[in-house]
Amino acid sequence: MSLEKPIGPEAILEKKKKYIMPCLAHFYKEPRQFVKGDMQFLYDSEGRKYLDMFAGVSVMNCGHCNPEILENVVKQVQSLQHVCNIYLTENFVNLAEKLAEVTPGDLQKTFFCSTGTEANEGAMLLASIYTGNDEFISLRNGLHGRTKLTMSVTGIQMWRTDPHPCGGIHFAPNAYCYRCPLGKKYPECDLACANAVEDLIKYSTSGHPAAMIAEPIQGNAGIVTPPKGYFKRVKEILEKYNALLIIDEVQTGFARTGKMFAIENFDVVPDIMTMAKALGNGAPISAFTASAKIADTYTKPGASTLGGNPVSSIAGLSVINYIQKHNLMQNAQERGQQLYDGLVELQKKHPIIGDIRGLGLMRGAEFVHADKSPAPEELDMVLEEMKDRGFIIGKNGIERNVMAFQPPLVVTEEDINSVLNALDDVLTKLIK
Template sequence: MAPVQERTLSPRSFERHLLHYGRDFLNELIVRAEGSYLYTEEGRAILDFSSGQMCATIGHNHPKILEAMAKAGQTVIHLDSTMLSPDVIDLANRLCELLPQQLSKVQLLNTGGEANEAALRLAKIATGRFEIIGMAGSWHGTTTGAASTTYAHGRKKYGPVMPGSLAIPSPNCYRCPIRHCADRCDMACLDVGFEMIDATSVGEEAAVIVEPIQSAGGIIVPPQGYLGRLREHCDHRGILLIFDEAQTGLGRVGELFGFEREGVAPDILTLSKTLGGGLPLSAVIASDAVAEAARENGYSHYTSHASDPFTATVGLAVVEVILGEKLTERAAVIGQYLKDRLRELQHRHEAIGDVRGRGLLLGVEIVADRVTKEPGHELIKALSARCFELGLNINRVGGPHSVWRLAPPLTVSQDEVDQAIDIMDQALKEIPPTTQP
């Protein structure tokens, strides 16, 4: 047996044993998190405007989350997937109370990709068909089925996707995908998209899966009426509609769910990031009709941690904090304040081409040239790095990753918003568009 060696940790030690799974790791180690802040090993405080991986919805290490974890740790952590704890049933009931009546059957899982995988399997087995229609710029996960409907990035060099994977254009009003709309979107991209589906489908369409607001695709907000027309296209063809609310659900966009603004309910809903408060918890919620048809046809989607009691207890706490602290309403108010401050920056800095989003899910598109809308690929990298040096963490998203995604915890204060704006303002002053190669 090898002798136990003293553990030494340096900022670059991850290069020895950690597998790279995307972008490069940051050089500073995070040793503590609380509220809207991360704290490095060197004692630096970093304002986190990405809520971790979009999961710390109610702030890092919220006291109610810690309390729920302590409670769950003293009772039951894990069970066989056929065994249920009271909190699993209570969370399913609580979610259904918040949703349209037809969404009434819940399966608790772990990640967003896993929930979307379950949603796709439900749609296929309930309808007996296999084609899945996604949307350009979408992100639904990296498991095989979810990855096949993900079009934001990460599709190259992995071989064939699932048979029957189709796509419609993204309703990107800043960069119209069909070069049609100027000042006002008439949703021609949606109609053209379904004309292409009709031309290319083999007649086995099971479902459409979309995000009410595309997040990884660049914070793309569909125009008012879009989801309603999408529902009409689905109903006309007998296709199920799936809403992936991993990032829009449970208050982030200023409504409890992203689909509420248009009053359009899906046949299947998935929740994840915003549900677990930083722990891995997701849910797929289906209508009675879909659930019954799937059960009759033999639906099976076991996972090692389906209906885990530990995370269900935490999920209940998250929901109660969101409702009890009125964080949905707060997201609408603070989100509008943040959006107004971002538009002030846009007036001062040519690098900001567009500001968009709802509630506390906002996007700032960085451009090298505001007239031509040339994406600021290298510029946003430099700006993001400078913001981090100054104490602000923000993600880069969008096809060319030229959009800042601002998604702070719903508990973020106005003072913290002002601090973030000051940091972005300083970075934009120091690194103008003319510095892009």
């Protein structure tokens, strides 16, 4: 039901405080109520227009209220919404077939659910079923979900809210070259962070872990992007110990990095891959996909009440078709390079930008003081001012000091120029 007159930010905050659990925070000192989306733009309750450079944290890759996708979704809603996947419908098998076409290597069989957390939990279950083992390796600063197991493999303290996390989980140093956890420099390090995975297996586990789970680019860690050879080395180590590689593409998938999936930038085929967010372009759908050899060991009963429902599945099919039809991978590459080049130029003028990283249209600019210490307060000031000028930009990083650019992949050259020019003005005004 749409409201004739929005209640406004203050009334929402009052209701939020009264009826929503306090674990859910919000961006900005003066937040806005968003009431409308149109491709790369958002509109608030006062009619102000914003260029969305965060896309709901990599969800709206094809743009808000994309008419080509919505047309298919509306038709489906009007005919059949839900019967559960224990009954036969067509959309979810067609989407699974499409995913087998666009995922790398021999990934073939899919299980659908509703959230990225569920997909990661399911992938880890499948790894345990296939290997017969139950220990897991994860990366420091990774984020994989909010259920007990996925929270336990999350390596960010602020998101590990469970006072009693699961055991049998071991954390390897992440490939954070700007702040190397091993105190080394690339490439002289010879990928020491990857080699540490073998030490972890040999000295901290039983020697038989089920799998390692990792994001190809760590989103919430601050768009932490490993060197090119990192995942190849890791995969070689895991294969030596008969452990699987689970790649979490929840935030990086569906053309965001200039490839359909980010792991393709590293020339590695995972054993199991998870996806969510952009797959539905706002519709709740997620999936984990594996090779037939691995997937076919999952034989005991399993279902997801809403997983792969007809509406979400047609949204997923429409997303992949739209990406291919409109060359969004190419646009992500070109506009991502434009954004990166522009940030490099801003870095020369504004030394508070200490590092720029990422691939395609998943870019991070880390804000630091002169001594390289994190500068989260300054970032907050900049983001607030950018919001007031009509630009929504994300924030992440362990110290919440990384400006995150993850816009809809339909952004234009003009859009990128406008956000870079505004950012230059704001940095000049606020950062002395």
